Amino acid sequence: MCGIVGAILKRGQVLQGMIEGLRVLEYRGYDSAGVAVATADGIRVAKKAGRLEGLEGVLVERDFPDAQAGIGHTRWATHGPPTDLNAHPHVDDSGQVAVVHNGIIENYLELRDELQAKGIELKSDTDTEVLTQLIGEELKDSGLAVAVGRALARVRGYYAIAVLRGGSSPEVVCARQGPPLLVGLAREGTWLGSDVLAVIPHTRDVIFLEDGDIAELTASEVTVRDMEGKVVKRESQRVDWEASHTGKGQWPHFMLKEIHEQPDVLAHTSFHRIDEEQGDVRFDEGGWTDADLAGIDCIQGIACGTALHAAHVTRSLIEGLARVPVDLDFASEFRYRDPIVRPGTLALAISQSGETADTLAALRKARELGARTACICNVAGSTMVRESDSALMTQAGPEIGVASTKAFVAQLVAAYLLAIRLGRARGVLSRDRGRELLNDLRTLRPKMEQLLSDDFREHVLGIAQRHQGVKGFLFLGRGINYPIALEGALKLKEISYMHAEGYAAGEMKHGPIAMIEAWMSSVVVTGHGLMAQKVRSNIEQIRARGGPVIAVGADRESLDLADEAMEVPDCGEWLSPILNVIPLQLLSYEIARLRGCDIDKPRNLAKSVTVE
Ligand code: M6R
Numbered sequence: 001m002c003g004i005v006g007a008i009l010k011r012g013q014v015l016q017g018m019i020e021g022l023r024v025l026e027y028r029g030y031d032s033a034g035v036a037v038a039t040a041d042g043i044r045v046a047k048k049a050g051r052l053e054g055l056e057g058v059l060v061e062r063d064f065p066d067a068q069a070g071i072g073h074t075r076w077a078t079h080g081p082p083t084d085l086n087a088h089p090h091v092d093d094s095g096q097v098a099v100v101h102n103g104i105i106e107n108y109l110e111l112r113d114e115l116q117a118k119g120i121e122l123k124s125d126t127d128t129e130v131l132t133q134l135i136g137e138e139l140k141d142s143g144l145a146v147a148v149g150r151a152l153a154r155v156r157g158y159y160a161i162a163v164l165r166g167g168s169s170p171e172v173v174c175a176r177q178g179p180p181l182l183v184g185l186a187r188e189g190t191w192l193g194s195d196v197l198a199v200i201p202h203t204r205d206v207i208f209l210e211d212g213d214i215a216e217l218t219a220s221e222v223t224v225r226d227m228e229g230k231v232v233k234r235e236s237q238r239v240d241w242e243a244s245h246t247g248k249g250q251w252p253h254f255m256l257k258e259i260h261e262q263p264d265v266l267a268h269t270s271f272h273r274i275d276e277e278q279g280d281v282r283f284d285e286g287g288w289t290d291a292d293l294a295g296i297d298c299i300q301g302i303a304c305g306t307a308l309h310a311a312h313v314t315r316s317l318i319e320g321l322a323r324v325p326v327d328l329d330f331a332s333e334f335r336y337r338d339p340i341v342r343p344g345t346l347a348l349a350i351s352q353s354g355e356t357a358d359t360l361a362a363l364r365k366a367r368e369l370g371a372r373t374a375c376i377c378n379v380a381g382s383t384m385v386r387e388s389d390s391a392l393m394t395q396a397g398p399e400i401g402v403a404s405t406k407a408f409v410a411q412l413v414a415a416y417l418l419a420i421r422l423g424r425a426r427g428v429l430s431r432d433r434g435r436e437l438l439n440d441l442r443t444l445r446p447k448m449e450q451l452l453s454d455d456f457r458e459h460v461l462g463i464a465q466r467h468q469g470v471k472g473f474l475f476l477g478r479g480i481n482y483p484i485a486l487e488g489a490l491k492l493k494e495i496s497y498m499h500a501e502g503y504a505a506g507e508m509k510h511g512p513i514a515m516i517e518a519w520m521s522s523v524v525v526t527g528h529g530l531m532a533q534k535v536r537s538n539i540e541q542i543r544a545r546g547g548p549v550i551a552v553g554a555d556r557e558s559l560d561l562a563d564e565a566m567e568v569p570d571c572g573e574w575l576s577p578i579l580n581v582i583p584l585q586l587l588s589y590e591i592a593r594l595r596g597c598d599i600d601k602p603r604n605l606a607k608s609v610t611v612e
Contacts, residue, residue, distance in 0.1 A: 006071035009189030029606030030074035031082035036098035037067035038170030073100035080125025092136025103159035255401035268395035279434025287390020297344030310411035312483035322422035354382025464590035477525035488584035526553030
């Protein structure tokens with residue numbers, strides 16, 4: 001979704017750094033971009049619908065001035081189409097302040113009428129311009145931070161905003177209610193961003209703003225106040241991501257780079273947490289000791305998209321290994337139904353970003369209803385991590401490709417560790433069984449690497465070539481691998497725009513079987529034990545109706561029955577989703593590449609969905 005960057009500097013020029021920041025934020029998804037800088041005469045703005053290159057063209061054409069204070073934005077349209085006029089920053093009637101905004105002002109229509117009645121002419125269709133004019137109005141009799149506070153007090157909705165005032169002593173104020181916003185403390189000045197990645201080229205010391213915070217930035221300090229104007233203390237944190245993580249290196253796409261990082265993600269997320277001696281897992285994060293886990297009788301999983309597929313696997317792992325009942329829901333459904341949360345419930349959110357609006361809302365609802373809250377999350381300092389009673393961090397590093405790959409694998413690894421921890425804490429898993437399970441995890445890395453060899457990729461490419469022209473894909477799986485079928489279908493849809501459906505294989509005969517024909521390819525994730533037998537009959541049934549089958553997994557008999565096979569090393573049932581998903585990620589990647597799609601920035605998608 002939208003991205004914000006900005007700075008006020010002691011030395012150096014801000015424009016280049018802002019453009020670099022916006023480039024880093026491109027991965028979040030956007031349809032227009034803009035910047036504003038402060039000059040002695042006021043504000044100068046450049047904005048353009050389309051990609052960042054368009055904005056850069058405008059900057060060159062207009063010989064846009066550089067400056068030491070500025071704000072920038074990548075917009076993902078909500079109010080009004082993606083046009084130059086609707087792009088941010090917006091400037092107030094007096095030309096004194098510019099505003100960039102992530103979020104939605106819900107009462108903007110009534111505020112717009114009020115402004116129009118005062119004779120203020122609004123130029124765009126956006127809710128943001130309404131807020132900008134309100135700030136401009138308040139500025140007539142107060143300083144910038146107070147004016148921002150007063151304007152925000154009139155607004156209903158959620159926002160992260162950055163406000164720039166021009167003149168000989170430029171000012172920058174930012175505020176947050178909902179979407180993330182942080183301030184970076186660098187030697188050359190103070191940066192702000194909606195995402196840590198926008199500021200880490202300059203500094204790794206950041207202050208994560210909290211809801212209701214209004215921060216006044218100077219080139220050497222930050223003062224944070226609440227909505228009543230009272231100064232509040234916010235500690236800075238050192239983030240351990242490197243600026244180099246934000247580059248593609250030699251890879252043609254972030255997605256391919258991130259798929260290949262998965263063996264490292266396994267190692268970083270798990271190896272230091274393994275207690276070999278005890279056949280157990282130790283988390284540095286608080287909230288996971290035997291005593292902490294003693295009162296948990298059931299788990300409510302909540303997540304969206306790929307993270308929800310990880311939650312499905314988490315359910316199989318926790319129920320199977322720790323015997324704790326797990327219920328699941330789409331976060332977007334959970335937040336609006338009237339759920340029953342039993343005493344002893346742990347609400348477990350899973351999220352790469354820790355900022356997904358639906359997941360946050362669902363987690364807050366679960367807390368209101370009496371649940372203890374926890375999250376499996378990839379971004380330290382994110383809202384979800386800060387608001388949860390306990391957090392379990394995945395160590396996937398920044399994920400830039402919009403289609404989640406390595407974060408998903410990290411979530412599966414974290415879930416496996418959590419299931420073992422729960423099983424050991426509850427006395428359901430013996431020390432020896434814990435050791436066996438951890439040993440299986442330790443030996444997984446070379447098996448993942450086999451699936452990332454050039455030969456295997458060539459093999460997958462061949463399958464992609466033979467199937468890229470079909471009418472659609474059906475992905476089928478059972479048990480712990482049912483969510484892998486869902487994930488395979490989602491990946492393919494997201495980046496290749498081909499129609500794909502993920503289904504529980506046992507449901508095939510209740511409807512989807514009607515779709516089987518020569519131009520409908522089925523990708524079948526094979527199983528273990530009884531599940532393997534069941535999946536074999538699915539393969540036979542599809543083939544009997546003339547449908548081509550691509551089988552993925554370790555079950556030899558299933559692979560032999562299929563037309564095409566993507567063979568995966570055997571690693572036992574509990575870890576099989578981690579290996580099975582890799583060929584599916586590669587298949588989607590290759591099909592999307594053959595079809596000429598924009599793999600890292602698929603149309604209409606945003607990396608982090610921070611609005612409803
Ligand atoms: O940041 P989150 O993990 O909470 O994001 C959840 C979904 O929006 C995300 O997984 C989405 O489905 C991805 N595009 C999947 O590739």
